[in-house]
Amino acid sequence: MAKTDADIGGPVVKSGKTNGDIEHWDIENDEFWQRSGKKIANRNLWISIPSLLMGFAVWMMWGMITTQMQNLGFPFTVGELFTLTALAGLSGATLRIPASFMIRIAGGRNTVFLTTALLMIPAFGTGVALMNPDTPLWVFQALALLSGIGGGNFAASMSNISTFYPKKQQGYALGMNAGLGNFGVTTMQILIPLVMTVGIFGALAGGSMELQSSSGTLIGRIEAGTETWIQNAGFVWLLFLIPLAFAGWFGMNNLRPITPNPGTPMQAFGKILGLYAVGAVAAIIGMFALNLLGMWLALPLTIVLTLVLMRLIPGEIKPNIQKQFAIFSNKHTWSMTVLYILTFGSFIGFSAALPLSINVIFGNMMEVAADGSVTRVANPDGPSALTWAWIGPFVGALIRPIGGWVSDKVGGSIVTQVISVVMVVASAVTGYVMMLAYNSTDPNSYFAVFMLLFVILFAASGIGNGSTFRTIGVIFDQHQKGPVLGWTSAVAAYGAFIAPRVMGEQIQAGTPELAMYGFAIFYAVCLVINWWFYLRPNAYVKNP
Numbered sequence: 001m002a003k004t005d006a007d008i009g010g011p012v013v014k015s016g017k018t019n020g021d022i023e024h025w026d027i028e029n030d031e032f033w034q035r036s037g038k039k040i041a042n043r044n045l046w047i048s049i050p051s052l053l054m055g056f057a058v059w060m061m062w063g064m065i066t067t068q069m070q071n072l073g074f075p076f077t078v079g080e081l082f083t084l085t086a087l088a089g090l091s092g093a094t095l096r097i098p099a100s101f102m103i104r105i106a107g108g109r110n111t112v113f114l115t116t117a118l119l120m121i122p123a124f125g126t127g128v129a130l131m132n133p134d135t136p137l138w139v140f141q142a143l144a145l146l147s148g149i150g151g152g153n154f155a156a157s158m159s160n161i162s163t164f165y166p167k168k169q170q171g172y173a174l175g176m177n178a179g180l181g182n183f184g185v186t187t188m189q190i191l192i193p194l195v196m197t198v199g200i201f202g203a204l205a206g207g208s209m210e211l212q213s214s215s216g217t218l219i220g221r222i223e224a225g226t227e228t229w230i231q232n233a234g235f236v237w238l239l240f241l242i243p244l245a246f247a248g249w250f251g252m253n254n255l256r257p258i259t260p261n262p263g264t265p266m267q268a269f270g271k272i273l274g275l276y277a278v279g280a281v282a283a284i285i286g287m288f289a290l291n292l293l294g295m296w297l298a299l300p301l302t303i304v305l306t307l308v309l310m311r312l313i314p315g316e317i318k319p320n321i322q323k324q325f326a327i328f329s330n331k332h333t334w335s336m337t338v339l340y341i342l343t344f345g346s347f348i349g350f351s352a353a354l355p356l357s358i359n360v361i362f363g364n365m366m367e368v369a370a371d372g373s374v375t376r377v378a379n380p381d382g383p384s385a386l387t388w389a390w391i392g393p394f395v396g397a398l399i400r401p402i403g404g405w406v407s408d409k410v411g412g413s414i415v416t417q418v419i420s421v422v423m424v425v426a427s428a429v430t431g432y433v434m435m436l437a438y439n440s441t442d443p444n445s446y447f448a449v450f451m452l453l454f455v456i457l458f459a460a461s462g463i464g465n466g467s468t469f470r471t472i473g474v475i476f477d478q479h480q481k482g483p484v485l486g487w488t489s490a491v492a493a494y495g496a497f498i499a500p501r502v503m504g505e506q507i508q509a510g511t512p513e514l515a516m517y518g519f520a521i522f523y524a525v526c527l528v529i530n531w532w533f534y535l536r537p538n539a540y541v542k543n544p
Contacts, residue, residue, distance in 0.1 A: 018043075018250070018251065019109060019249065019250050019251060019252060019253060020253065021107070021109075021253065021254040021255075021256050021262075022040070022253050022254070022255050022256060022257075023256050023257075024257070025037070025163075025255050025256075025257045025258075027041070027164070027165060027166045028166050028167070033166060040164070040253065041164035041165055041173070043251060043252075044108070044160075044161070044164055044251075044252050044253060045161055045164065045173060045176065045177060047112070047244075047247050047248055047251045047252050048112060048157050048160065048161055048177055048181075048252070049176065049177055049180045049181055050240070050244055050247075051112055051116045051153070051157070051244050051247075051248055052153060052154060052157045052177060052178075052180075052181030052184070053180065053181050053182075053183055053184035053187060054116065054119060054150070054184060054237060054240055054241055054244060055115070055116070055119060055149075055150035055151070055153035055154060055157070055181070055184060056150060056151075056154070056181055056182060056183075056184025056185050056188070057150070057184040057185070057187055057188040057191075057237060058119045058122055058123055058147050058149070058150040058184075058188075058237055059088060059092045059147050059148060059149075059150030059151040059184075059496075060088070060150075060184070060185050060188055060348070060351055060352060060496070061126070061147065061188050061192060061233060061234070061237075062084050062085045062088045062144055062147065062352075063085050063189075063351065063352050063353070063354070063355045063356065063389070063500075064188060064189055064192045064193065064233065064355055064385075064386060064389070065084075065126070065130070065192070065230070065233050065234075066081040066082070066084050066085055066355075066356055067355045067356055067359050067385050067386060067389075068192075068193075068196065068215060068228070068230050068233070068386070069081060069130075069230070070213070070356075070359060071211050071212065071213040071214070071215045072133065072209050072210075072211060072212060072228065072230060073133070073212040073213075074133050075133070075134075076137060078356075078360060078504070078508065079504065079508060080137060081356065082353075082356060082500050082501070082504035083141075083501075083504075084140055084141065084144045085144075085352050085353070085356065085496075085500045086352075086496075086497045086500040086501045086504075087141055087144040087145055087148075087287060087497075088144040088145070088147050088148055088151070088352075088496070089148075089151070089348070089349075089352055089493070089494065089495070089496025089497035089498075089499075089500065090145075090148070090283055090286060090287065090290075090299075090302070090494070090496075090497040091144070091145040091146070091147070091148025091149075091151065091152075091279075091280070091283045092147070092148035092149075092150065092151015092152055092154075092493055092496060093148075093151060093490055093491070093492075093493035093494040093495075093496060093497060094148070094152075094279050094282050094283040094286060094302055094303075094306055094490075095148050095149060095151060095152025095276060095279040095280070095283065096151060096152045096154060096155035096279075096486060096489055096490030096493050097155075097279060097282075097303065097306045097307065097310070097486075097487070097490045098152070098275035098276060098278050098279045098306065098310055099111075099115070099152040099153065099154075099155040099156040099159075099275070099276070099279070099486060099490070100155045100156070100159060100482075100483050100485075100486025100487050100489075100490055101275065101310070101320070101321055101324050101483060101486070102115075102156045102159070102271070102272055102275055103156060103159045103160045103163070103258065103259060103482055104159075104258060104259055104320060104324060104479075104482065104483070105259070105262070105268075105271050105275075105317055105320050105321075106259065106262050106263075106268035106269075106271045106272050107254030107255075107259040107262035107268055108160035108163070108252060108253065108254055108255060108258075108259070109248065109249070109252040109253050109254045110254060110262060110265055110268035110269065110272065111156045111160065111268075111272055112153075112156070112157065112160065112248045112252055113245055113248040113249045113252070114268075114269050114272050114273075115149065115152070115153045115156060115272065115276075116153070116241060116244050116245045116248055117241070117245040118149050118276075119147075119149055119150055119153075119237065119241050120237075120238060120241050120242070120245075121146055121149075122143050122146040122147040122149065122150075122234075123234050123235070123237040123238055123241060124234065124235065124238060125143050125146065125234070126143045126147070126233065126234030127205065127231045127232070127233070127234030127235035128231070128234070129143055129234075130230045130231040130233065130234060131205070131206040131231045133209065141287075145280070145283060145284070145287070148283065149276070150184075151493055151496065152276065152279065154178070154181065154489055154493070155485070155486035155487075155489050155490050156486065157177060157181065158174060158177060158178060158469070158482075158485045158486065158489060159482035159483065159485055159486045160482070161173055161174065161177045162174060162473060162481050162482050162485055163255055163258045163482055164255070167473060167474060168408070169408075170408075170469070170470055170473025170474065170481075171404035171405060171407050171408035171412070171466060171469070171470035171473065172401070172404055172405060172408065174404060174466075174469040174470065174473060174485070175400055175401040175402075175403060175404025175405065175465075175466040175469065175470070176401050176404075178400060178465060178466075178469065179397055179398070179399075179400030179401040179403075179404070179462070179465070179466065180397070180401070182347070182393070182396065182397035182400060182462075182465075183394070183397045183398075185348075185351045185393040185397065186390050186393045186394040186397055189355070189386075189389050189390035189393060189394075190218050190390050191236065192232075192233045192236070192386075193215070193216065193217040193218065193386040193387075194217050194218065195229070195232040195233065195236045196228045196229050196230055196232050196233060197217060197222070197226075197228065197229075198229065198232075199229050199232075200229075200232060200236075201229075201232065201235055205229065205231050205232060205235055206229075206231055208227035208228060208229050209227070209228055209229075209230065210224075210225055210226070210227060210228075211223070211224050211225060211226050211227075211228055212224060213363075214382075214384065215228065215384055215386055216383075216384025216385075216386045216387035217386060217387060218387060218390065220387065221384055221387065222384075258479075258482070271317055274313060274317070275310070275313075275317075278306065278309045278310055278313065279306055281309065282302050282305045282306040282309060283302065285301075285302070285305060286298055286299070286301065286302030286305070289301055289302065295497075295498070295501055299494055299497070299498075303491065307325075311325070324483045326480070327476075327480055327483050327484050327487060330476075330480070330484075331540070332475050332476070332484075332533070332540070332541070333484055333487065333488070335529055335530075335533045336468060336471065336472050336475070336484065336488050337487065337488045337491050337492070338525075338526060338529055339416060339464075339468050339471075339526055339529065339530055340465075340468050340469075340488040340489065340491070340492040341491060341492045341494075341495060341522075341526075342416075342420060342423070342461075342464060342468075342522070342523060342526040343416070343419070343461050343462075343464030343465045343467075343468050343492070344461070344465050344468075344489060344492040344493070344495070345491075345492040345493070345494065345495030345498075345499075346423065346457065346461040346495060346499075346519070347393070347396050347458060347461040347462060347465060347495075348492070348493060348495050348496040348499075349495030349496055349497075349498060349499025349500070350392065350393075350454065350457060350458065350461075350499055351392070351393045351396075351496070352496045352499060352500045353499040353500040353503045353504070354385070354389050354392060354454065355385040355386070355389040356385065356500070356504070357385075357503055357507060357512070358383065358384075358385035358388060358389060359382075359385045360507050361434060361437055361438050361443065361450075361507060361512060362379060362382045362383050362437065362443050362444065362447055362450075363378065363379055363382040364376050364377065364378055364379055364382070364443075365377060365378075365379040365382075365440065365441055365442065365443050366439055366440060366441050367441065368441060379443060379444070381444060382443070382444065383444065383447050388451060391451065391455060392451075392454045392455050392457070392458035393458060395455050395458050395459050395462065396458035396459060396461055396462030396465075397462060398462070399459050399462040399463055399466075400462040400463070400465045400466045401466060402463065402466065403415060403419075403462060403463035403464060403465060403466025403467050403470075404466030404467070404469065404470050405466070406463070406466075406467075407466055407467040407470040407471070408470060411543035411544065412467040412468065412470040412471035412474070412534075412543070412544055413467070413471060413530055413533075413534035413535050413543045413544060414535070414543055415463060415464070415466075415467035416464055416467045416468055416471070416530050416534075417527065417530050417531065417535060419460040419461070419463050419464040419467070420464070420523055420524075420526050420527040420530060421527065422456065422460040423457060423460045423461065423464075423520075423523045424520050424523045424524050424527065425520075426453055426456045426457050426460065427457060427516050427517075427519045427520035427523060428516065428517060428520040429453055430450070430453040430454065430457065430516050431512070431513035431514070431515070431516030431517045431520070432513060433446055433449055433450050433453060434450065434512040434513050434516060435511070435512060435513035437450060438507070438510065438512055439510075468488075469485065470544075471534070471544045472484055472485055472488065473485075474541075474544040475541055475544050499515075502515045502518065503515045
């Protein structure tokens with residue numbers, strides 16, 4: 001007699017519904033996996049991917065929005081605009097810390113549904129705020145912090161998907177979820193410039209504004225004086241978020257072996273909101289600490305404060321959180337955190353900083369007067385960031401699943417070592433080219449090589465994203481790998497804050513090359529850490 005699912009240990013779906021909680025889940029059993037586990041895992045994965053994509057889009061939209069705000073003459077300085085992008089990065093990274101622990105407390109289906117639905121708040125609010133150029137800066141700052149929900153969702157999403165697939169397919173599953181999810185950056189960078197050219201929402205979304213400086217889209221340059229609907233950059237995401245929230249609710253599952261007691265949906269939602277509230281409080285305090293202590297003290301303070309506040313949460317969440325905090329006693333948690341900063345931190349940081357960097361470096365040029373004095377003036381033929389900035393993140397996201405697949409074949413640490421070497425060299429050379437372009441009377445002549453170097457950096461970081469997550473999936477067991485994936489992605493996501501701040505400060509100081517030289521030194525340190533832990537003759541774990 002043929003074995004049934006129950007005979008081989010599952011899956012047994014509570015309530016019998018497609019979206020019911022799964023009571024038994026044994027993915028390392030090949031027979032179970034082929035019979036029914038694979039089908040359920042793939043269904044959850046293919047709902048998770050577009051939901052994560054939207055999270056990235058809403059989180060990272062400020063890089064493009066601030067560029068267009070500058071083109072429209074919004075009354076903010078370049079530093080304030082860079083800060084909006086950085087604040088979204090700060091919030092998204094901080095919210096990833098509590099999001100790392102949501103799956104084991106509230107369940108995958110409950111978490112993906114609610115966190116996707118919450119993205120409607122910053123999407124709608126940003127659209128409303130952009131309708132009026134006199135909207136105060138603090139409103140945009142608040143919305144940038146709220147858009148960090150999309151960044152936080154990554155940690156929960158990756159933690160969730162890691163529990164649906166066996167170890168031998170961790171590279172594939174995590175590479176697909178994160179790689180295609182990362183396309184949210186490219187989707188945003190292509191879609192936002194296009195939707196701003198047409199009043200697609202009619203009178204409901206207000207009127208247009210006239211560009212004071214030239215702009216562009218994927219298909220070309222847009223001259224000053226052209227009408228634009230910048231508010232569509234926020235409103236457009238509602239078209240996707242509403243159906244995706246329904247898909248998450250009716251098509252995904254909670255795994256009871258991973259989440260033994262999620263409670264009722266309302267109880268689970270309360271846990272999720274409580275954890276995000278802790279992260280939001282820490283992010284707000286971190287924002288104020290930036291002005292008092294500086295970035296390099298404020299960021300560790302924000303991380304520590306988030307963890308302390310989580311430990312103080314009362315009720316049934318507390319023992320669950322304390323149990324998961326065991327990951328911090330494992331040295332591999334810390335080595336993989338550094339290596340994921342190398343890969344994902346670079347990808348998301350450069351994605352946030354590149355559009356405005358193009359605008360500032362290539363939108364101006366040096367002019368030599370008759371007396372030999374040099375001044376910085378507008379470049380009338382400067383390339384539009386809205387036309388070009390999408391290419392790097394597109395390549396990085398596209399290649400990430402390949403990084404996971406190759407790592408499944410040859411080992412994650414070998415792949416990480418190769419891309420680390422590439423990133424050391426590419427970062428140093430990019431800094432040199434940025435210096436030449438910034439100080440040139442013809443910066444356009446450097447733009448092609450500038451973009452090529454950034455594409456190389458994005459490609460290397462994308463491959464490394466896949467290889468490092470594969471390594472985590474192999475090193476840690478079923479109960480630890482989810483929180484570790486979430487934690488490492490949380491710390492690495494501070495790259496979305498650090499890169500815009502560092503690059504913005506150095507560009508304003510006239511020394512953009514120093515930022516890239518600093519990144520190159522950090523990449524060299526990562527090269528040594530990866531070799532010591534995973535590639536030397538007596539490595540702790542050999543080439544996981």
